[in-house]
Amino acid sequence: MSQREPAPEALQPESFTFSEAGAKRAQQIIARYPKGRQQSAVIPLLDLAQRECGGWLPRAAMDHVAELLSMPPIRVYEVGTFYTMFNLKPVGKHLIQVCRTTPCWLRGADELTATCRKKLGIELGETTADGQFTLVEVECLGACVNAPMIQVNDDYYEDLTPELMERLIDDLAAGRDVSIGSQAGRRGSEPEGGPITLQEVPDPPVVKTLDFDKPAEAPAEAAEKA
């Protein structure tokens, strides 16, 4: 997991501070937590910093967050290195995370990875020379119904095949609009070919009355009355 090693000194920026908007957002986030518990904001602030740093978290950014939250820097490093969604070295514009956990793997995750490697000419954990793509494998992203799937930056792309994967990479590289979610035209996580259950409007729920003298009406009658 080379992704978890910090970037070499040469790549680490000297300093980091939030942009004006970022600083304002940071204050909003800090204000969510009770007084004296501001350190709880460390994860959202690191996320904010990662977004401002182009998808990765330099040490200077962690230092800045530590300063904002009056934490010892090492406590922030601990958090930043613990969570795999914080990238400790620079990543491409598009961070391709291929899910490799069992459902995706059974549905062809290995082929997706192979396609990416071939198409981009990089190995896992590497970034293309033009700085467009970084390829990593990750564990379950929780969209198993539409396996196999990948995550690119914040978005999921599901129901992929090697062909769809290639097209997606082409589209991303060209900066074309891509639709997120299922690439096979599925809506949400409906079954392939459209829904097969819950096709008629269900009965409304039984309305219970607290008036014990009156017998409860059958749902059908109640619906008629309404």
Place this chain on the structure above:
Amino acid sequence: MPKLTVDGKEVEVPAGSTVLQACEAAGVEVPRFCYHERLSIAGNCRMCLVEVKPGPPKPQASCALPAADGQEIITNSPKIKKAREGVLEFLLINHPLDCPICDQGGECDLQDQTMAYGGDTSRYRDNKRAVPEKYLGPLIKTFMNRCIHCTRCIRFLAEVAGVPELGATGRGEEMEITTYIGKALTSELSANIIDLCPVGALTSKPYAFMARPWELRKTESIDVMDALGSAIRIDVRGREVLRVLPRMNDDINEEWISDKSRYACDGLAFRRLDRPFVRKDGKLVEATWDEALAAAAEVLTKADPQRVAAIVGDQCDAESMLALKLLMAGVGTPHVDCRQDGAALSADCRAGYIFNSTIAGIDEADAILIVGSNPRIEAPVLNARIRKRWLNAGIPVGVIGPQAELTYPYDYLGAGPKSLQALIDGQVAFGETLRNAQRPMVIVGQGALARPDGAAVLAAVRAFAESAGVVREGWNGFNVLHTAAARVGALDLGLVPGQGGRDVAGILDGAEKGEIDVVYLLAADEIDANRLRDCFVIYQGHHGDRGAAVADVVLPGAAYTEKDGTYVNTEGRVQLARRASFPPGEAREDWKILRALSGVMGRPLPFDDLRGVRRRLIEENPVFAAVNAIEPAAWGAFGTPGELSDAPFASPIGNFYMTDPISRASRTMAECSGLLQAARTPMATGTEGAARPWV
């Protein structure tokens, strides 16, 4: 008070105890790695498993389980043995089998517990994980493959030392104990994590590959690097002091010592005075004891007593100071002084120069005012105690003097006597805090006393202590924090100028003006020795430091590890240091040198053996009779009311790592001091391990 049974034995433990503590109370040993009684509970090594009834059917980690009434604890069942064996097998998965080349070997918790719970072979065939070594400074060597992630080091630095610089980065198999930034730890207590490490992951860099524990002769003694008199163990092989370790003493140092106490010991091997010297034709040449003593005796007997002076050093034992006092009384000079820094302390009232509330008293204090001191570098272990009190009770701390990073928050009340005056006049809210406190404490450092208006500052603090109720029935919160291990003993012996006598400044002045002809330096090096160039200097001490450089006769003495000596710490506690090795070459124990000199002078001192000296010590001042105890000192008058100047208080210690002849001769301390200087120089770069030659 829950009552429970441990292996069928009933015990009653204080409320809030853990099951592990209950087991200890019952005399049952429970193996552990992460649990340490002075640190917070982590509960992550899982070695202390016990069966608990009533409770879940699986073994429980006893360190993190509160003891409850009616519990039945079983620690010796086959189930527990198997469970612990399982835990240990897991701990050993990634632990290298390098005990033969590991410095912890022979004093390793993991090794010991593997003897009890380990299997004979490993069932794992995969590669062990490899973790890069970390740079933690010149004191701590790392072998991170051996780390079992007990996190004791992290907790110590965060909780006790108050310098949270270590952490656990990464997760799971990639978890590593690291500073992440690869810089040296900046705590003065950092090396205690070596003792805490239950395996060989953190070992001592200066002691690396020097010896096995069973080769060493261990002597329990007292530290003299600061005025706390911490309990230490000196480990010696042959004549060489290889290392110094802390001993447990809850009254003083709990179980910590500062890095200087621990690592200055290599200075005992360098720049030693190992034979007498006499200056001939402007050059110090080797001499025999007879020649040197005769030379010294001749000047001392021939000189006009009013033109003879003596200065006592900061690490002298009470025996040698007594001998010097009697010798100088025999010569007939009143110019004797022990206050090399010029601290305005008089020997008249003991309560005026000791830490009256005792160090353990900090645990009861509910408001502390620090005047003219930076306890973090003057007495790091004491500072950790204040921090502990702050952590436990959140007590208010006020500081007048240097504004240093003390590892606990404080109200900064000002830099100098003006702020002190404002506090006394009731203009500062902190004064009210002190007045309202039940156990208020004032700590006066040498930075407030070693200055021209020191006596006035002392008087002002005394007046404030009286008016603010710092001194009251059953509680004396007036405390003087010394930096010199010998100082309280010297004051107890009355080593201050007699009638018409000169203090250190007066002696140096007189020496320059030609009013003093002979100066006897008893290991006194913290003075501007160059000012003594024009007079005849007899230097008795153990290191070729500032004093020896200007000496006309050098009498080689013994360092604190080489003599049985009595030391009185800043609390006024009399403690006995024991000889761990012998002085080098022809050097001798100091009181014996003075006794021999008195004989050559024809006025022999009234003792011939250590018992005689100690008997005389008690005659001189009865406090020396009560070893390891503190007599509460009677409150009295001290200090001289007067004009307070505007100059801010400054800590007497600039460089923590170099404060005395031993630490100045120590290579380890030189490395630490180099890092300190580099950190202070704004343009300095390369504090990273790789850029330093000693890594």
